Amino acid sequence: MDRAALTATLEDAGLSPYQADAYVTVLELGAAPVTRVAEASGVPDPRIYDVLRDLESSGYIETYEQESLYARANSLDAITEDLRTRASRFTAATEEIERRWNEPSVEQSTVSIVTRFETVIKNADKFIRDAETQVNVSLGIEHFERLRPALAAATKRGVRVNLSIHTPDGSTESLPDADTLAEVCSEARHRRLPSPFVAIIDRTKTCFAPHTGSTNEYGVLVDDRTHSYVFHWYFLTTQWDTWEPIYTALDDEPPIDYIDIRYCVRDVAPLLDDGATIRVRVEGTDTATGDDRVVEGVLSDVVVTGSTDPTGSETVASYGGRVTLIIETDDGPVEVGGWGAMVEAVEAQRITVESIE
Structure with missing residues (x-):
């Protein structure tokens, strides 16, 4: 990092331009008379004493008498720790901004519109892992592997999982085999048409995203029984009821x-x-x-x-x-x-x- 970049960074950390310039000069000169610091930096002579006094108050430097007034850098421990703390706060703020942008809290609204499909998938994974009674999900092959662990965990807990898998060309070559389906669902059906992604969990939560051919990428997250009921009927009538089962663990005999x-x-x-x-x-x-x-x-x-x-x-x-x-x-x-x-x-x-x- 060159001198200009270091000075600019110190300004971002809270120092004034004169303070940053004077501090970098002291670091470069080591112990030096205040007049020498003024000559080597861009700080005007009338301001140098005030600037150095402020730096000393903040713990960046110390001054002492030796024929004339000298300045030298103080212990670096406090300064470097302060800078690391500031850097950590900026990093944490950056991560929080990304989290809030990618994953708006569903609890704040019954319906949230998100801008990335990744957000829809991540929420669907979480909701399925928390499911207690039922999961209805329609997805493509490319998203099946992503949600497979969550679906398997729900099925193992006794949650009723209805899985509709759609393929754009209607081909059955890439469909999971019966053993795989037995691990992840109670019943599976194959929709031979491209379709949006939708998951309805416990009659309350819904994750929806249009199919990959959609012009705009967006998603809908729902935490509401009434809105989820609409998506439930969409699932039943277009993703489920009209397509034949390719796997079922259900028995025709009681119970x-x-x-x-x-x-x-x-x-x-x-x-x-x-x-x-x-x-x-x-x-x-x-x-x-x-x-x-x-x-x-x-x-x-x-x-x-x-x-x-x-x-x-x-x-x-x-x-x-x-x-x-x-x-x-x-x-x-x-x-x-x-x-x-x-x-x-x-x-x-x-x-x-x-x-x-």
Whole structure:
């Protein structure tokens, strides 16, 4: 670093131009008369004593009498430590600025728009690792490996993971094999079209980014049940329901678990019509109190509203209206709804069909 750069750096550290110039001169001369310091620096003679006095007060130099007034650099320990502290603060500030730019706090807003896809992926990874009940995710092959450890950890904890993998050309050559899929999800489907990235976690958090062909790179982070519900329907109708499974760990024989009431109703309604006795267990939330609630009993009826009765339809989009299970318990009938239930007594998080007779 040359003299000019060193002087400029000292000015950035808080010294005035005259103080920085005088201090560098003292370093170069060693112990020297004040008059010599004034001659070798650019500090005017009338100012040199005030400048050196300020440097001495700050601990940079010390002055002493020897025929005339001399100046010399003070111990470097305090000065270098001060500069290192300042440098550390600048480094920390730089890192914090980058963090705030890349990862705006989702807690500060229900919906955040971010400028980098990397931010979307990092938040999706975190949310999936914290998932408790369910994860719905649609991604490309290039992002599968990035989220694979988080998906595997969630699956191992018993979280229901629905994985939709899309490929631009519809090819199946690069898809993960069955053993790999068994580690990372409960069920996987292959969408043979390019698609945006979307992950919906525990009905509350959503990470979304347009597909790679989009003109602008941006992402959406959501921490809100209402907004996440919109993305949930987008996932079901475009990324999931219309595509055939390429892997499933789910069994057609009881006990059968459902995380979406509509799929449950689609499967059990025809059985009820045929006179089957279906025993179910529901883990959910009491809509009046918000407390966790478990309901067990025999399914007596299903309620599906809409312009036509969609019972038995293969497409879950047909169940866009009210969908309710009526369960006969020891304490009487209980109405159970799905995500966002308002008129039912319980909002179901997980429905288990325990037996069918």
